[in-house]
Amino acid sequence: MLSAVPRPVIVRAPSKVNLHLGVGDLREDGYHELTSVFQALSLHDDIEVRDADELSVVVQGESARVVPTDHRNLVWQAAELLAERAGRDPAVAIAIAKGIPVAGGMAGGSADAAATLVALDELWELGLERADLDEYAARLGSDVPFSLRGGTAIGTGRGEKLLPVLSRNTFHWVLALAKGGLRTPDVFRELDRLRAEGDPPRLGDPDELMHALAVGDPHQLAPLLGNDLQPAALSLKPELRRTLRAGTAAGALAGIVSGSGPTCAFLCADADAAVAVSAELAGAGVCRTVRTAHGPVPGARVIDDKTEH
Ligand code: C5P
Numbered sequence: 001m002l003s004a005v006p007r008p009v010i011v012r013a014p015s016k017v018n019l020h021l022g023v024g025d026l027r028e029d030g031y032h033e034l035t036s037v038f039q040a041l042s043l044h045d046d047i048e049v050r051d052a053d054e055l056s057v058v059v060q061g062e063s064a065r066v067v068p069t070d071h072r073n074l075v076w077q078a079a080e081l082l083a084e085r086a087g088r089d090p091a092v093a094i095a096i097a098k099g100i101p102v103a104g105g106m107a108g109g110s111a112d113a114a115a116t117l118v119a120l121d122e123l124w125e126l127g128l129e130r131a132d133l134d135e136y137a138a139r140l141g142s143d144v145p146f147s148l149r150g151g152t153a154i155g156t157g158r159g160e161k162l163l164p165v166l167s168r169n170t171f172h173w174v175l176a177l178a179k180g181g182l183r184t185p186d187v188f189r190e191l192d193r194l195r196a197e198g199d200p201p202r203l204g205d206p207d208e209l210m211h212a213l214a215v216g217d218p219h220q221l222a223p224l225l226g227n228d229l230q231p232a233a234l235s236l237k238p239e240l241r242r243t244l245r246a247g248t249a250a251g252a253l254a255g256i257v258s259g260s261g262p263t264c265a266f267l268c269a270d271a272d273a274a275v276a277v278s279a280e281l282a283g284a285g286v287c288r289t290v291r292t293a294h295g296p297v298p299g300a301r302v303i304d305d306k307t308e309h
Helices: 074-086 108-123 130-140 144-149 184-197 207-215 218-224 230-236 240-249 271-283
Strands: 009-026 032-051 056-061 092-098 152-156 161-164 171-177 254-257 264-268 289-295 301-303
Touching: 009 108, 009 144, 009 184, 009 207, 009 218, 009 289, 032 108, 032 144, 032 171, 032 207, 074 092, 074 108, 074 130, 092 108, 108 130, 108 144, 108 301, 130 144, 144 152, 144 161, 171 218, 171 240, 171 271, 184 230, 207 218, 218 264, 230 240, 230 254, 240 254, 240 264, 240 271, 264 271, 271 289
Parallel strands: 056 092
Antiparallel strands: 009 032, 009 301, 032 092, 032 152, 032 289, 152 161, 171 264, 171 289, 254 264
């Protein structure tokens, strides 16, 4: 007889870049009011869940060593949250294959949490409504609802209140992954400090950027990319200035710090340009490693196997 190895569920979740990240004032609950235009990118994590005797987490791939495998990991918290809702033990083995840089400003932890919600909904046949998943996602973290949804969207509140944004065409990106990460709360705190000291410029509204997305023209989009967290990320990691300069010198249309950094994202004219920029940037010695990616792509979704594209 064949041994009864439980069949896994595999879910792929995208990374993200903020095309526009407008940061408002610090709220009483410790969060900042945001206006964020997100785009989901093809650089992804895959999460595999299967029935087991107890909850466990293993991590493979990109900087796996520094990812916690206990209750500090959002996938652990996602499993406990859904188990409570389902009235069962969170007895699952979760394997995370990381492609998204850890603490890189690309929502890697949020992607894993969103993927776990989708995977356990499927494994435990919960049949959750979209609205329920969105609510659990928002409880786990500000970026988790976007990791569920994917595509291109505008987020307000903590970033968790989402509306889809019309975006034509595929955009091509080069990502410069830094040595070491930045903790999101540290970057927000640094921005508060910079704002208390002086008055760094703040982004306006993203109307023109949304128009450029609807037109689907990277040349029009490039000068409109903006991130209010960038001065704070650069203050904590001044070497990122060189990375940003090297990307545009290599032929990118524009470069920005992705979210809270330290990953730098470079928008390119097309797929060929992205390959050329990535080759040049890789040789410039201004980052740990370089990846190409495209977007928008879908949010967390069940796939048949990890070789799927
Ligand atoms: O929601 P999440 O747990 O991912 O947020 C991590 C941290 O990032 C928060 O504790 C807070 O310091 C900062 N943050 C913020 N304003 C937001 C989102 C996150 O200050 N809108």
